[in-house]
Amino acid sequence: MQIESDGRAACVQIDFTPLGAFRFHGGAVADLTAQMIDLGDVLGREGRRLAEMVADAPEWPQRFAIVEDFVHRRAVHEPSPAIAAALDALCRSGGTSRIGALATEVGWSRKHLARRFQQEIGVAPKTLAQMLRFHRACGLARSRTGTGWASIAIDAGYADQAHLARDFRIFSGETPTAWAARIQGTDSRLARAAAG
Structure with missing residues (x-):
């Protein structure tokens, strides 16, 4: 990703794995997919406080430590076992697993797997x-x-x-x-x- 600015800017970008995004955001991950949203709008007062703490930190190592601690404390959501298993199998295969086979493995129909995957991970398994x-x-x-x-x-x-x-x-x-x-x-x- 390339970002251009017409002024001075500093930022911290966190790239989540699909499972990491669910663990951090919970069920809200589907609402956040493919968007750029202000941290305060996503996390409310807690997000605005994080931004202040990061801005007030004197050096980058402290900023990274603040963000890392914040992410670890919030990453408490767990997907359903079936979605976690399907996601793991899909990632291990590098995206080559057949979606129908994944659905069979977890005991669901392909349509049900796609719907639940979208709800919990934010994108359909095929995507x-x-x-x-x-x-x-x-x-x-x-x-x-x-x-x-x-x-x-x-x-x-x-x-x-x-x-x-x-x-x-x-x-x-x-x-x-x-x-x-x-x-x-x-x-x-x-x-x-x-x-x-």
């Missing part, structure tokens, strides 16, 4: 599977040099390169090649790999 495959493809593209997109697509769990290209357009708004060119200019890991 999360897509995101996991895309994330894996991005990681593979960053770590490999000279590997073609077809090979990356197969290793990330896509049926073929066309499916990978579709997901790149959905999640990044770019073709894989355009994404790689942009990332190479902004990701120092890729710049070093290309120079070597």
Whole structure:
């Protein structure tokens, strides 16, 4: 993600796993998906107090410690055992598990699993599977040099390169090649790999 500002800004970004987001936000996670919301609007007085404490801390290590403590204290919600099992299986497979098979494993219909997954995790299992495959493809593209997109697509769990290209357009708004060119200019890991 690239954020531009026309003034001085400092921020702390917390990237939750899907399960971590549920543990922190509980059932509200579905209402927060794909939005940028003020911390005070999400967490009320507690969120505004957190922002003040972070702003008042003199150094970054103290700010990180304040945020980490806050997250640990609030991460108390547990999803249903069936959703936790389905989520774990989906993540372990890198998004390649079949949703119908996951539903069968937890003893639910595919439709019921999708509805409960959406309620508890904030996205449908099929969408999360897509995101996991895309994330894996991005990681593979960053770590490999000279590997073609077809090979990356197969290793990330896509049926073929066309499916990978579709997901790149959905999640990044770019073709894989355009994404790689942009990332190479902004990701120092890729710049070093290309120079070597």
